[in-house]
Amino acid sequence: MTAIADRPRLSACIITLNEADRIDACIASLAFCDEVVVVDSGSTDGTRERAQTAGARVIERAFDGYRRQKDYAVQQASHDWVLCLDADERVSAELRASIETARDAGFAGTSGYRCARATDYFGAYLRHGNAYPDRVLRLFDRRRGGWRGDREIHEHASVDGKVETLAGDLLHHAYRSLADQLARLERYARMMAEHDRARGRRATVMNLLFNPWWRFVRGYVLRLGFLDGWRGLVYAWVDANYVRQKYIKLWLLDRGQPIA
Known part of the structure; x- marks a missing residue:
């Protein structure tokens, strides 16, 4: 060194x-x-x-x-x-x-x-x-x-x-494969849902419907993700799905349901 x-x-x-x-x-x-x-x-x-x-x-x-x-x-x-x-x-x-x-x-x-x-x-x-x-x-x-x-x-x-x-x-060099990315984001979604739940946050219907849509629009359209071609499209879609998973898991935790 x-x-x-x-x-x-x-x-x-x-x-x-x-x-x-x-x-x-x-x-x-x-x-x-x-x-x-x-x-x-x-x-x-x-x-x-x-x-x-x-x-x-x-x-x-x-x-x-x-x-x-x-x-x-x-x-x-x-x-x-x-x-x-x-x-x-x-x-x-x-x-x-x-x-x-x-x-x-x-x-x-x-x-x-x-x-x-x-x-x-x-x-x-x-x-x-x-x-x-x-x-x-x-x-x-x-x-x-x-x-x-x-x-x-x-x-x-x-x-x-x-x-x-x-x-x-x-x-x-975050992801070894799509499967690696999906598995990692599923784990992160669970951890974030548990973190939010422990701090009193609740999921609403608007969170389930609007937040994933907004993540996609913000990244793919407003922040020009489409300029990255098909990679930008796949990334934006997977990114939005992460948000969807997070709020689904939080919604279930709110209702006393297991998520793992």
């Missing part, structure tokens, strides 16, 4: 579970960091071994929520400035250059940095719709924030102070 005395040191933090086919590319894209910390929650496919071979420091910890796992990884870092990635993400060359420029300036006057995330979808990156630019805050000073809140799904980092936007994309 690169280490230059007059720049802030930087730790990369990743959480994993059975990511042997993707962890190498993720870690390789972080070669400019001073260390890579991987928190693994019981992989059985050699993820831990591959991460160690790639130079990461690997810690095993039982999974108790995405937010908690990421927060734990940040706390294990050796340095206060951290860059958080999922195992299916990679830092592009342009984003790396932006990070290094900010780092050379000492991350001066800033608590954190956000960047756009581009999702690979059936062999091409989506550039429109609800999928892009999907800006996420991933580079920050942990002394000023981190993975806060109580939501363990669709978690996000936040900081106190100024946040700037970096040029370049975080490349997101």
Whole structure:
């Protein structure tokens, strides 16, 4: 890992579970960091071994929520400035250059940095719709924030102070197949429904009928998802179905019905 005395040191933090086919590319894209910390929650496919071979420091910890796992990884870092990635993400060359420029300036006057995330979808990156630019805050000073809140799904980092936007994309290789995407979104829909129910939210008929329709229209039409061709259409339809599943599950939970 690169280490230059007059720049802030930087730790990369990743959480994993059975990511042997993707962890190498993720870690390789972080070669400019001073260390890579991987928190693994019981992989059985050699993820831990591959991460160690790639130079990461690997810690095993039982999974108790995405937010908690990421927060734990940040706390294990050796340095206060951290860059958080999922195992299916990679830092592009342009984003790396932006990070290094900010780092050379000492991350001066800033608590954190956000960047756009581009999702690979059936062999091409989506550039429109609800999928892009999907800006996420991933580079920050942990002394000023981190993975806060109580939501363990669709978690996000936040900081106190100024946040700037970096040029370049975080490349997101989210789905191995359509079946993988559908299974993942079904799980997320269940988790979000349970989260909303626990906080007193209720599903209405309008939620069931209007919200999925609006998600599709907003992404495919208003945000120009149609410019991504057939990939944009499939993504928008699956995305709308996720919203439909979430409210159906919440509707059932409201009525004391099982959803798993």
